[in-house]
Amino acid sequence: MKMELIQPFINAADAVLAQGLQCCTSIANLSMEEEGYRRKGVAALVWLTGDIEGRIIFDLAPETAVRVASRMAGAELPESDELVRETICELANQVIGNAVTTLNDEGFHFRVHPPALHTSDEGSRSSEDTEALVMCFETASGNVFMNVALRYNRRRQADRAVAAGE
Amino acid sequence: MEQFAPVRRSKDGQPVRYLIVDDSVFARRNLARMIESFGGQVASEAGDGLAAITEYDRTDPDIVLMDITMPQMEGIEAAGKIVQQHPEARVVMVSSVGYQENIVAALQRGARHFVQKPVKPEVLYEVIKYVLGDEGSVSNAAGAGA
Numbered sequence: 001m002k003m004e005l006i007q008p009f010i011n012a013a014d015a016v017l018a019q020g021l022q023c024c025t026s027i028a029n030l031s032m033e034e035e036g037y038r039r040k041g042v043a044a045l046v047w048l049t050g051d052i053e054g055r056i057i058f059d060l061a062p063e064t065a066v067r068v069a070s071r072m073a074g075a076e077l078p079e080s081d082e083l084v085r086e087t088i089c090e091l092a093n094q095v096i097g098n099a100v101t102t103l104n105d106e107g108f109h110f111r112v113h114p115p116a117l118h119t120s121d122e123g124s125r126s127s128e129d130t131e132a133l134v135m136c137f138e139t140a141s142g143n144v145f146m147n148v149a150l151r152y153n154r155r156r157q158a159d160r161a162v163a164a165g166e
Numbered sequence: 167m168e169q170f171a172p173v174r175r176s177k178d179g180q181p182v183r184y185l186i187v188d189d190s191v192f193a194r195r196n197l198a199r200m201i202e203s204f205g206g207q208v209a210s211e212a213g214d215g216l217a218a219i220t221e222y223d224r225t226d227p228d229i230v231l232m233d234i235t236m237p238q239m240e241g242i243e244a245a246g247k248i249v250q251q252h253p254e255a256r257v258v259m260v261s262s263v264g265y266q267e268n269i270v271a272a273l274q275r276g277a278r279h280f281v282q283k284p285v286k287p288e289v290l291y292e293v294i295k296y297v298l299g300d301e302g303s304v305s306n307a308a309g310a311g312a
Contacts, residue, residue, distance in 0.1 A: 019284050073192065074167070074199065083192060090190040093235070094283045097262020101282070104265035112263055114189060114235055 172205025215244025249276030
């Protein structure tokens, strides 16, 4: 996965988390996913289709999710509150929407699907053409993990090459 | 949350009434808090475009705050249908997906403005005043901040 695809997600996550949580954020870790995905706690999944396809998962430990949601809601929320899961989905929606906006301005066209709560504990291993990159953002409310698995849509890529006369 | 000088309807001095359309409960609550800080009133809420059309007909709000990516019917289509039925409708798109094609498509279907998520209250406040134009007035109520 090329950095041109990843950088907008890093920038968007940094900006959205900093604004939502009113704190500085930093990337603590960035690594390729070696094993299959294992959910850490409250996770929101967003699918992208178009010139680039794949999925992004936002994943927070349960206690971090409560702190993040409470901070963003402006009130203490119990862990059982549906609003905690809702807030993580909206957080994912905002980060991905902002990243996609940047990528669109660079010529990639997508459809962003509404975020959904990701409930299965494990996910499939990334394949050769869909590598997954895991980023950990440190915030004052705890670590926020973003798992990005995207690939270029080959048919669209070929269409673009033909259109460009390559 | 910061308090803003209340924006009222010029015709009767009543609070501006809003319809909030977003599939996220969190986003709706967040916008409702901002509206409150502007001295406005939430007339109704909807979680998708289809419900938004029904709620618009039922409540006749002064302003609609409309998300784009939603299940059932997306916000741009819903905005178009509302404006088709009610040409006077003031629809402000509020979405994290803020690329050119989306903004142009929304404006072509009659939306009046676009605000990108995460929403900054001071930005939304200025957009609301702009969209209301002469139909809105900022009252100098005691205790109002910004």
